[in-house]
Ligand SMILES: Nc1nc2c(ncn2[C@@H]2O[C@H](COP(=O)(O)OP(=O)(O)OP(=O)(O)O)[C@@H](O)[C@H]2O)c(=O)[nH]1
Ligand SMILES: C[S@@+](CC[C@H](N)C(=O)[O-])C[C@H]1O[C@@H](n2cnc3c(N)ncnc32)[C@H](O)[C@@H]1O
């Protein structure tokens with residue numbers, strides 16, 4: 001297993017399959033990727049996952065952009081399935097109703113679906129598209145096919161913070177896990193109008209959850225807390241993703257990233273951390289050479305908030 005200079009083992013790989021998206025959420029960090037070169041092919045992705053698995057990576061997350069806008073998404077899932085223990089995807093859910101079965105058959109284990117609001121107008125305001133009913137259909141399909149299904153709600157001050165408790169109920173009612181997420185931006189954007197206007201700190205809510213939860217758990221990754229909250233629809237499992245200025249979160253970061261243009265990336269929020277792996281593949285690099293490229297990237301890893 002690869003361990004970085006800060007003692008953090010690297011056990012999962014987060015792959016951005018594309019920079020493209022069929023929605024346009026105004027807060028989107030696009031996984032920290034700004035460059036948009038030629039996307040990796042399914043064969044290239046498979047090779048990188050195979051190498052990563054040799055080095056101890058057991059979990060792969062597929063993300064984007066929107067991973068399901070790639071026409072070869074089912075093939076990609078099928079190719080990398082054999083190398084990992086936990087294969088998941090984060091998606092906006094717009095295509096889940098159509099693609100769900102094929103993704104399941106190809107070996108996808110689970111999905112996270114972004115859902116910031118249950119209000120159709122607000123959904124359109126946030127994402128630019130009037131597709132909430134389509135996403136809700138996708139969520140219902142996902143819950144029938146996968147377990148767990150997580151719903152990602154980025155909480156924004158004055159925009160959807162009044163819906164947190166409705167979302168807790170909705171998750172319980174629909175047999176899904178709710179992830180409440182703080183908006184995250186790199187340091188240089190903390191003074192932007194956008195961050196100042198919408199950032200909603202989740203710490204006070206966590207303190208409230210602590211009091212009413214019937215059980216709490218802590219995950220290894222990021223030491224994220226999970227709260228089991230009683231509702232009239234049964235117990236809701238709620239996970240808190242509170243990353244801004246959170247040194248514990250970064251000290252327990254077990255992820256390395258791969259951009260859609262084929263660069264290893266050591267941290268979501270850094271700008272100076274890309275290591276090209278796809279060009280060496282295209283130039284005929286051996287497995288040993290690719291392993292050295294992984295090691296070089298791991299050496300560059302640093303907690304962002306420390
Ligand atoms: N700062 C930071 N944020 C992350 C990291 N990983 C995920 N996030 C954020 O966490 C939120 C949820 O991300 P998902 O793509 O659903 O994945 P996840 O919840 O981290 O992964 P699983 O729990 O394994 O499904 C998003 O807002 C991500 O931007 C990370 O390593 N660093
Ligand atoms: C970048 S999206 C890519 C996958 C897919 N398109 C989706 O929306 O689920 C991955 C996750 O990051 C979240 N996200 C995007 N920008 C964010 C930001 N600035 N702060 C916190 N989370 C963010 C999204 O809500 C989504 O749940």
Ligand code: SF4
Pocket residue numbers: 021022023024025026028029030064065066092114127
């Ligand atoms: S759907 Fe996902 S990738 Fe697309 S804009 Fe929204 S958060 Fe970003």
Ligand code: SF4
Pocket residue numbers: 222243249250253255266267268269270302303304305
């Ligand atoms: S070091 Fe921190 S900010 Fe960077 S990817 Fe890991 S958890 Fe996220």
